[in-house]
Amino acid sequence: MSNPTVIIGGGLAGLTCATQLHAVGVEFILLESSDGVGGRVRTDNVDGFLLDRGFQVLLTAYPEAKRLFDYDALKLQAFEPGSLIRTDNGLHRMSDPWRRPQHVLQTAFAPIGSFADKVRIGRLRWSAGRGTLDSVFERPDCTTEGELRRRGFTQSMVDNFLRPFLGGVFLDQDLQTSCRMMYFVFRMFSQGDTALPADGMEAIPRQLAAGLPEDCVRLNSTVSAIDPDRVTLQSGEVIPCNHVIVATEQPAAARLLPELAASRTPRKVRCVYFSAREPPVADRMLVLNGTGLGVVNNLCVPSQVVSNYAPDGRSLVSATVLKSELDDDSLVPNVTTQMREWFGASVDEWKHLRTYTIPYALPNQTTPAFDPPIQLLKLRDDILVCGDYRTNGSINGAMQSGRLVAEEILKSG
Numbered sequence: 001m002s003n004p005t006v007i008i009g010g011g012l013a014g015l016t017c018a019t020q021l022h023a024v025g026v027e028f029i030l031l032e033s034s035d036g037v038g039g040r041v042r043t044d045n046v047d048g049f050l051l052d053r054g055f056q057v058l059l060t061a062y063p064e065a066k067r068l069f070d071y072d073a074l075k076l077q078a079f080e081p082g083s084l085i086r087t088d089n090g091l092h093r094m095s096d097p098w099r100r101p102q103h104v105l106q107t108a109f110a111p112i113g114s115f116a117d118k119v120r121i122g123r124l125r126w127s128a129g130r131g132t133l134d135s136v137f138e139r140p141d142c143t144t145e146g147e148l149r150r151r152g153f154t155q156s157m158v159d160n161f162l163r164p165f166l167g168g169v170f171l172d173q174d175l176q177t178s179c180r181m182m183y184f185v186f187r188m189f190s191q192g193d194t195a196l197p198a199d200g201m202e203a204i205p206r207q208l209a210a211g212l213p214e215d216c217v218r219l220n221s222t223v224s225a226i227d228p229d230r231v232t233l234q235s236g237e238v239i240p241c242n243h244v245i246v247a248t249e250q251p252a253a254a255r256l257l258p259e260l261a262a263s264r265t266p267r268k269v270r271c272v273y274f275s276a277r278e279p280p281v282a283d284r285m286l287v288l289n290g291t292g293l294g295v296v297n298n299l300c301v302p303s304q305v306v307s308n309y310a311p312d313g314r315s316l317v318s319a320t321v322l323k324s325e326l327d328d329d330s331l332v333p334n335v336t337t338q339m340r341e342w343f344g345a346s347v348d349e350w351k352h353l354r355t356y357t358i359p360y361a362l363p364n365q366t367t368p369a370f371d372p373p374i375q376l377l378k379l380r381d382d383i384l385v386c387g388d389y390r391t392n393g394s395i396n397g398a399m400q401s402g403r404l405v406a407e408e409i410l411k412s413g
């Protein structure tokens, strides 16, 4: 019997790779260092609340997700298209007029940017949808901020809406992320739903893992060294293998293969969860901080989208913080103060559930980036690499890299 292919890392890249190999009968062992699959897409059940480890969503337009997931089985629930924007004079609704034409006038007259800015959003959306998805990553590169200026957006449109929205997606409030990523994100948001699974985001990787033979996925197994024909675990165990696939996040990959070290600081994020008696907003929409003040960039009430996210009689509030100056002790009081300014005395009743600090949330995709759009996946004959930092920082990017590595293995026979 020949040796198996070893996949190191059970995030979406590793799971996708395993799924593709399993589909054509290639033997593999997937080694995951933590106690569950999913990597950055995990969910904790805390006192009946489903807490995703950092606020995140599935965009149903992702081609890789459409290819592999059974959306019905995930019981996806969608956010309402658009967002609520907090400015100095209250909360304003910016709907998606293409999908919610009934709100076109309200959106056109919302005091966010100018009327011309709203036409520019339409042009941006049209431009994002042009050509193939791959070609989006080959467009002329500059920062997102630069591209928004080039497109003529006013400062107020950028600061009130585009900065908190795109900054929340890229985890980069300065919008230095490549505009190629902006086009990708706009395209995905406009071509499908923004959704949460009924059982939390971890249901996504779990669905992939459920299709794999149980004895091929080993949890609590940290790889400490790799060679082309074997991997060594922290426990000292040595597993002979045919190919090695490094499907970890970038810093962990660099520990195994120093040539994969990143020269840029990754994007970090903190997510603060509260239990509330009443939801602070009734809409199933993302709330964006268009004031530039305070620590919370965006907020949402996941239990308004999926009732499972909170036990009966309570709501789950998720606040995302991008600013990193605050230490952990002063974070919650700062968030609470800001929320009280936004929503009044009802916030005094909120109970802090948990704070997640994610030091490596996304790879740094500051311009210049995606040159080439897909970084080398085959390092040496028997060592391959996948993960979102090889493609782009998204569920789709991670899955795409996993699929391409599996195809590479199949090509090499």
Ligand SMILES: Cc1cc2nc3c(=O)[nH]c(=O)nc-3n(C[C@H](O)[C@H](O)[C@H](O)COP(=O)(O)OP(=O)(O)OC[C@H]3O[C@@H](n4cnc5c(N)ncnc54)[C@H](O)[C@@H]3O)c2cc1C
Residues within 6 Å of the ligand: 008, 009, 010, 011, 012, 013, 014, 031, 032, 033, 034, 037, 038, 039, 040, 041, 053, 054, 055, 056, 057, 058, 059, 221, 222, 223, 224, 247, 248, 249, 252, 253, 269, 358, 360, 361, 362, 386, 387, 388, 389, 392, 393, 394, 395, 396, 398
């Ligand atoms: C807070 C947050 C919000 C996000 N929001 C979104 C969103 O809304 N939409 C979206 O598309 N994307 C989002 N992303 C990005 C997306 O989650 C990631 O791009 C994707 O999940 C990365 O998958 P991956 O397989 O490349 O890496 P990971 O998920 O990091 O998986 C790597 C795995 O390797 C394991 N590992 C590491 N070292 C070893 C070792 N030595 N031995 C064995 N195993 C090891 C790790 O434990 C981990 O399970 C978000 C990410 C975060 C953190």
